[in-house]
Amino acid sequence: MTTTKKAKKKGTEKRERTERRFEAESTHASRLTTLTGMAGGLALGAGVYAQWVREDPLSFAPYLVAAGGVALGGALFKTGAEPAKVRVGEAGVALEKGADLTRILWCDVERIALEGDTLVVRGKEATVSFRIDEQPKAAAWVVSEAQQRVPGVVGLSEKERERFGKPNDKDGEVVRVDELQIAGRNCRASDKPIAFERDARLCPTCSEVYLKDQVPKKCLTCQVDLGARAREV
Ligand SMILES: [Zn+2]
Known part of the structure; x- marks a missing residue:
């Protein structure tokens, strides 16, 4: 063993x-989205208070709820598309x-x-x-x-x-780098398919893929000296 x-x-x-x-990085547009969302949340809260919590509901309360909801929803949607x-x-x-x-x-x-x-x-x-x-x-x-x-x-x-x-x-x-999908690619030198990752060797410079017994002296894609420098997946 x-x-x-x-x-x-x-x-x-x-x-x-x-x-x-x-x-x-946060751009002007993304900061604006955050502000709109916060304002929307505040308007929604105020509207809910004015409509349902106050004893005599204010006439504009439903509009405040609607507008606040739209702004908040729009901001949440935009955040999702970050x-x-x-x-x-x-x-x-x-x-x-x-x-x-x-x-x-x-x-x-x-x-x-x-x-x-x-x-x-x-x-x-x-x-x-x-x-x-x-x-x-x-x-x-x-x-x-x-x-x-x-x-x-x-x-x-x-x-x-x-x-x-x-x-x-x-x-x-x-x-x-957690995973590299190598199986299924073809060897750059022999054009033979690579069935198992353990048979593959990669160029350290450009990640070109070769079968382990087909590694050339220089990488055929980036021309860097290869030979023993080729690495396992
Ligand atoms: Zn290379």
């Missing part, structure tokens, strides 16, 4: 993957909406561009986008990481990059 354990440890390095997680959280790191870019996570690995990113106020990360099968006024730090990290890992996909001018500035090491919250 001990020998097999030791043998496994000597194999390809299995290291924890991390990424940065960014919450949306922008998603953005994740950036070794495993590409991901958008987190409640329990849903849309992830695009760096090797699958085709283009990163600014469309108006929205940073758009277009992948082979999915697209992730978010507003740079709500997530300026995430935008800075997405562009900076992409520039180092897969520079060919970055389509932003210097002037566009100045709109969200440079990344800072203190930005966001560093979290672990």
Whole structure:
């Protein structure tokens, strides 16, 4: 038993993957939503008091109840539509909406561009986008990481990059990458399907996937030196 354990440890390095997680910053619009909600709650409360609690109900009380309810309901609805959280790191870019996570690995990113106020990360099968006024730090990290890992996909001018500035090491919250869907993909070198995650090896720079006995000297997607640097899932 001990020998097999030791043998496994000597194999390809299995290291924890991390990424940065960014919450949306409060913008003017979201602060206004909060204020509307609070005002709505107050109006609703006052209306309820004037209509049902007071001994002689005020004539405008029903309107106050209705208006308060509408404002509160609208604010609650808007809060529910709050922008998603953005994740950036070794495993590409991901958008987190409640329990849903849309992830695009760096090797699958085709283009990163600014469309108006929205940073758009277009992948082979999915697209992730978010507003740079709500997530300026995430935008800075997405562009900076992409520039180092897969520079060919970055389509932003210097002037566009100045709109969200440079990344800072203190930005966001560093979290672990929990899962990576690798099974079902094809090996980039042999095009053979990868049936089991234990047979897969990933490029540490762009997460391109290879069968463990097909790992090339240089990554075919990002051209980084690979060989023994390829990692387990
Ligand atoms: Zn690579």
